[in-house]
Amino acid sequence: MSSEPEPNNRIVTAWRNKFAWAIGGALWAFRTQNSFWVHIPITIIVFSLAAFLKVAAWQWTAIVIATMVVFAAELLNTAIEQLVKVVHPEHDPRVGRALDAAAAAVLVTAIGAVAVGLLTLGPPLLQFLLPALWPQAAG
Numbered sequence: 458m459s460s461e462p463e464p465n466n467r468i469v470t471a472w473r474n475k476f477a478w479a480i481g482g483a484l485w486a487f488r489t490q491n492s493f494w495v496h497i498p499i500t501i502i503v504f505s506l507a508a509f510l511k512v513a514a515w516q517w518t519a520i521v522i523a524t525m526v527v528f529a530a531e532l533l534n535t536a537i538e539q540l541v542k543v544v545h546p547e548h549d550p551r552v553g554r555a556l557d558a559a560a561a562a563v564l565v566t567a568i569g570a571v572a573v574g575l576l577t578l579g580p581p582l583l584q585f586l587l588p589a590l591w592p593q594a595a596g
């Protein structure tokens with residue numbers, strides 16, 4: 458009798474490990490990287506606003522994609538920063554440029570997310586606020 462796990466069990470274990478490592482990495486980044494202390498509250502506010510305004514499925518889709526892209530970019534930026542701290546902690550302008558480019562990638566995704574937020578939440582928010590602020594305009 459062999460003690461080797463069944464091939465199917467090996468695949469299940471490998472995938473369970475992949476998820477555990479990925480979730481552990483995300484939780485570590487959320488706990489230690491102050492950028493996420495801004496991203497997470499903003500995400501909660503935007504998602505709550507979208508739920509309150511009962512936006513359409515396409516608006517939810519755009520908001521979720523834009524948010525996930527920012528989080529993914531920030532996680533990759535964090536990964537690069539961590540690697541640099543270990544592999545090349547000494548100051549080097551070429552390393553600096555690589556870090557700046559990674560930070561710029563996050564900025565680009567954040568600008569895109571702000572645009573998506575304004576385009577998807579702006580009109581329903583105005584529709585909700587205008588009658589309250591300016592009843593004559595609502596007729």
Ligand SMILES: Nc1ncnc2c1ncn2[C@@H]1O[C@H](COP(=O)(O)OP(=O)(O)OP(=O)(O)O)[C@@H](O)[C@H]1O
Nearest residue numbers: 538541545546547548549550552553554556557560
């Ligand atoms: N080894 C290095 N060589 C050259 N420039 C660096 C180096 N490390 C950091 N820098 C410069 O400092 C900037 C900030 O890098 P850093 O990794 O400290 O980012 P941070 O967002 O402040 O990270 P953390 O808050 O996790 O320390 C980089 O964009 C880069 O311009």
